[in-house]
Amino acid sequence: MRMTVKDVMTGQVASVRGDTPFKDIAETLISGGISAVPVVDAGNRVIGMVSEADLLRKEEFREQFYREGYQPPLRARLRHPKGRQKAAGDTAAELMSSPAITISPEASAVSAARLMDSRDVKRLAVVEPGGKLVGIVSRRDLVKLFLRGDEEIATEVRDEILDRALWVDTSSVTVEVHQGVVTLGGSMDRRSETGIAVRMTQRVNGVVDVIDKLAWKQDDSKWEGR
Known part of the structure; x- marks a missing residue:
């Protein structure tokens, strides 16, 4: 939000x-x-x-x-x-x-x-x-x-970003928050999708930092710019 x-x-x-x-x-x-x-x-x-x-x-x-x-x-x-x-x-x-x-x-x-x-x-x-x-x-x-609770931040990342903002399968993505630091784990289909998920999470109010532990099945970065 x-x-x-x-x-x-x-x-x-x-x-x-x-x-x-x-x-x-x-x-x-x-x-x-x-x-x-x-x-x-x-x-x-x-x-x-x-x-x-x-x-x-x-x-x-x-x-x-x-x-x-x-x-x-x-x-x-x-x-x-x-x-x-x-x-x-x-x-x-x-x-x-x-x-x-x-x-x-x-x-x-x-x-x-x-x-x-x-x-x-x-x-x-x-x-x-x-x-x-x-x-x-x-x-x-x-x-x-930055005083927002960890669970409140985690809920927003799951509901507003993973479930609504990203029009891709995020069922394998995990979200953990400790002291405002969000760790995104699991996997997504494309490398570019993981980058979008991380950037959008960084914009959530109260997020201090984002640790990217996301894996991807297909590296589509070589197609960028074409």
Whole structure:
């Protein structure tokens, strides 16, 4: 089964408006036990994201350091090129990162993970067409996919892949799962069919790895490309 962002996201999401004061943002983060919060407009459309890191820049670039001749450490300036500007911010609109990185609730969980990795973020605002906020998906939400039980994974491999997705005889194929690692054993008619079975199993949510112990009766790899 293809797991989507909607399946793993947090739907009850705290948010702030652009004019929300600094201290109210901090209170929202602390009371909610979260590290970032979406910033929305009057129509609940996402316009940015403000995080703990954005708030902490007030400390890192606090005004008392900017006495005559002082410069923040090079490391800080490179990491946050707009740090001094954000440190002066008093509202969400002045502190937030914008535009927010968003994703559709219908997108696959895998695509969410790839987007987080490519953009080097820990969370994504989940929005409907038009930008309306419907949830938040975090790295922690995606990690939960790997907490699926072994028997649940084995059942999906047998029912969804071997019995339904593959239009070939899989009656001799065995499935064993331990700690998310799937071992496919037994035999199939063609070598190409075993490769398809392994690749499809690798895409099952919660699968950590696939050990291929499948045998085949006919090596049809020499026909590939003809």
